[in-house]
Amino acid sequence: MTSEIINIPAHVAIIMDGNGRWAGKQGRERLFGHEAGIESIKVAVEYAKERGIRYLSLFAFSEENWGRPDEEVEGLMSLISGAILEERSLFLEAGVRLRVIGNREPLPENILAIIDETEADTLNNSLLDLIVMLSYSGRWDILGAARRYGEMCADAAGKGLPLPSLDEDSFSGLLGTHGIPDPDLIIRTSGELRLSNYMLWQAAYTELYFTEVLWPDFRKTDFDMALASFNNRQRRFGKLK
Ligand code: IPE
Ligand code: IPE
Ligand code: MG
Numbered sequence: 001m002t003s004e005i006i007n008i009p010a011h012v013a014i015i016m017d018g019n020g021r022w023a024g025k026q027g028r029e030r031l032f033g034h035e036a037g038i039e040s041i042k043v044a045v046e047y048a049k050e051r052g053i054r055y056l057s058l059f060a061f062s063e064e065n066w067g068r069p070d071e072e073v074e075g076l077m078s079l080i081s082g083a084i085l086e087e088r089s090l091f092l093e094a095g096v097r098l099r100v101i102g103n104r105e106p107l108p109e110n111i112l113a114i115i116d117e118t119e120a121d122t123l124n125n126s127l128l129d130l131i132v133m134l135s136y137s138g139r140w141d142i143l144g145a146a147r148r149y150g151e152m153c154a155d156a157a158g159k160g161l162p163l164p165s166l167d168e169d170s171f172s173g174l175l176g177t178h179g180i181p182d183p184d185l186i187i188r189t190s191g192e193l194r195l196s197n198y199m200l201w202q203a204a205y206t207e208l209y210f211t212e213v214l215w216p217d218f219r220k221t222d223f224d225m226a227l228a229s230f231n232n233r234q235r236r237f238g239k240l241k
Contacts, residue, residue: 005051005228006231008053009230011185012048013056013203013206014058014186015186015188015195018214019214022214022215022217034079036216042087047223049094054128055181059196060080062196062198066135084132091122095125096128096129097130098130099129099130099131136198138198138203172202177202183206184206184230185209186199186207186209187226188210191212207233
C-alpha cells in the first residue's frame with residue numbers, strides 16, 4: 001500500500017491523544033500511558049523521515065493541560081524533556097531540527113535549558129523539522145501575534161514612522177510557527193473529533209484525519225492509513241477544480 005502514496009504532505013501535525021485511556025484499559029496509572037506514548041513518538045519521527053515528510057508537528061501538552069493534577073503534569077514534563085535529551089544525538093545524526101513552540105512562562109528552567117540547547121544544536125539540520133508543541137494553544141498563539149503587532153505599532157508610532165502593514169502572510173510571521181508552512185494534514189488519535197485549541201489559525205485549510213487508535217498503539221501502518229487518506233483528498237481552497 002505504501003508505494004501507492006504519491007502525494008506526500010509537506011507538513012503533518014499530530015494530536016497525540018488517548019494515553020490515559022490506554023493505561024486505564026490495563027488498570028494502570030495515566031503516566032504509564034504517557035510513557036508508552038514516547039515510543040509512538042519515536043516511531044512517528046522515524047517514519048516521517050522515511051516517507052519524506054518535511055515538517056512533523058506533535059501536540060505534546062496544551063495550555064489547558066496545566067489544569068491536570070500536579071503529579072501528571074510533572075510526570076509529563078519530565079518524560080518530554082527526558083525524551084528530548086535522550087534523542088539529541090540521534091537528531092544530530094539523522095538531520096532532524098527540533099523546534100519547541102508554546103508558552104515558556106510556566107515551563108521550569110531546567111526544561112527550558114534542555115529545549116534551548118537542543119534547538120541550538122540542531123539548528124542547521126534540514127531533513128526533517130520536528131516541531132513539538134509544548135504548553136501550546138491556538139488562541140495563545142494568535143493572541144501573542146496580536147500583542148507583537150501592537151508592540152510594533154507602538155514602536156513605529158513612537159518613532160513617528162508609518163504603522164507596519166498587516167496581512168495574512170505578515171500575521172503568520174508573528175505566530176510561534178513563523179517560517180513553517182501551514183499543516184497539510186492533522187491526525188488525531190483516540191476517536192475524539194475536535195481540534196482542542198490546536199493551530200487554529202494555521203489549520204484553516206488543513207485536511208483532517210481521525211482514528212480510533214489510541215496514541216500508544218499508533219504505528220507505521222496507522223500513519224500510512226492517514227497518508228493514504230490524504231492522498232485521496234481533493235483540496236480546493238474555496239476554488240473550483
Ligand atoms: C494525550 O493523552 C496526552 C496529553 C494530552 C498530554 P491524554 O492524557 O489526553 O489521554 P486521554 O485522552 O485521557 O485518554
Ligand atoms: C489535546 O488532548 C492536547 C494534546 C494532545 C496535547 P486533550 O486530551 O487535552 O484534549 P481534550 O481535553 O480531550 O479536548
Ligand atoms: Mg486526551
